Amino acid sequence: MPELPEVEIVRRGLEPVLVGKRIADVVLRRADLREPFPERFVERVRGETVTSLTRRAKYLVAHLSSGEALVMHLGMSGRFTVKLPPRSPSPLAGGRGGEELQLGDFTYDTGCDAAHDHVIFAIKGGGVVTYNDPRRFGLMTLIGEQDREGHKLFRGLGVEPLGNELNAAYLASKARGRTADLKAFLMDQRIVAGLGNIYVSEALWRAHLSPNRSASSLAKKSGRPTERAERLVPAIRSVLEAAITAGGSTLRNYRNANGDLGYFQHSFAVYGREGERCLTPGCRGTVRRTVQGGRSTFYCGVCQR
DNA sequence: AAAAGCCCCTGGACGC
DNA sequence: TGCGTCCAGGGGCTTT
Numbered sequence: 216m217p218e219l220p221e222v223e224i225v226r227r228g229l230e231p232v233l234v235g236k237r238i239a240d241v242v243l244r245r246a247d248l249r250e251p252f253p254e255r256f257v258e259r260v261r262g263e264t265v266t267s268l269t270r271r272a273k274y275l276v277a278h279l280s281s282g283e284a285l286v287m288h289l290g291m292s293g294r295f296t297v298k299l300p301p302r303s304p305s306p307l308a309g310g311r312g313g314e315e316l317q318l319g320d321f322t323y324d325t326g327c328d329a330a331h332d333h334v335i336f337a338i339k340g341g342g343v344v345t346y347n348d349p350r351r352f353g354l355m356t357l358i359g360e361q362d363r364e365g366h367k368l369f370r371g372l373g374v375e376p377l378g379n380e381l382n383a384a385y386l387a388s389k390a391r392g393r394t395a396d397l398k399a400f401l402m403d404q405r406i407v408a409g410l411g412n413i414y415v416s417e418a419l420w421r422a423h424l425s426p427n428r429s430a431s432s433l434a435k436k437s438g439r440p441t442e443r444a445e446r447l448v449p450a451i452r453s454v455l456e457a458a459i460t461a462g463g464s465t466l467r468n469y470r471n472a473n474g475d476l477g478y479f480q481h482s483f484a485v486y487g488r489e490g491e492r493c494l495t496p497g498c499r500g501t502v503r504r505t506v507q508g509g510r511s512t513f514y515c516g517v518c519q520r
Numbered sequence: 521a522a523a524a525g526c527c528c529c530t531g532g533a534c535g536c
Numbered sequence: 537t538g539c540g541t542c543c544a545g546g547g548g549c550t551t552t
Contacts, residue, residue: 217546290547530544
């Protein structure tokens, strides 16, 4: 589920739990996700202190005191849950009799739906962070800080959409001469890193641009940005910022309830709203769904041109 | 180099 | 209730 806003919300949720803390223990419950965990993964993480937790595109990066970075990607179905310390057995477990694991100073009750809990981190003096991922499209690896920027995971990534590097001139320079449609162009992590299927649809709606339009129409023949490119930039920024804001507030409430970093509920203008009215003021259009590159695209054919 | 297609994996929703 | 089909917010790899 995670696109940039969700990953950023997870980062903000995990930050106070992890940063400045020592990872007392790590349990791997299988040998791989999308790819195998690296050699000696547990030994290289156990005992390390997390000095900071950052995000690049859809990757979470936990910087360790060893000089290595623990790089994590949530794939399609990855999520982290946090259990703050440890009364065992938890009253919430409901006597379901989940498997019990001994971690560091305390016992962790996996509960009833732990079949896809693949990685468990015990934080010294502070709780348990669990990575759960049914589809296992996620990823965890360790990269030396020296090598990180040049690593294959990061080397080809485009600009951060919330940074200053994303601007109309940049989009135009990348879009010039492209035959791909705008949807595919914005989904390409080498152009803008962190957008996914939902927020591309949402950003194009905000910019009143059709997903079927050629990406090259962001650039004039001279290579200068068109007015469309100028519109697209604030559309991308604003939808991501709104999602992060909404998710952040939901996160607080959710953690107060049960410590779970659940994904936020967010209402979309077009995504998942096929057949419903377009929300652009004054527009009489209806949201349509099409398929591009095997993925659903939602848009209004009336106000998005 | 760029674009299109296929693959990885599991679970949930839906129709019969 | 059970079974088959389709769909899902990720990215990487191969082919053209």
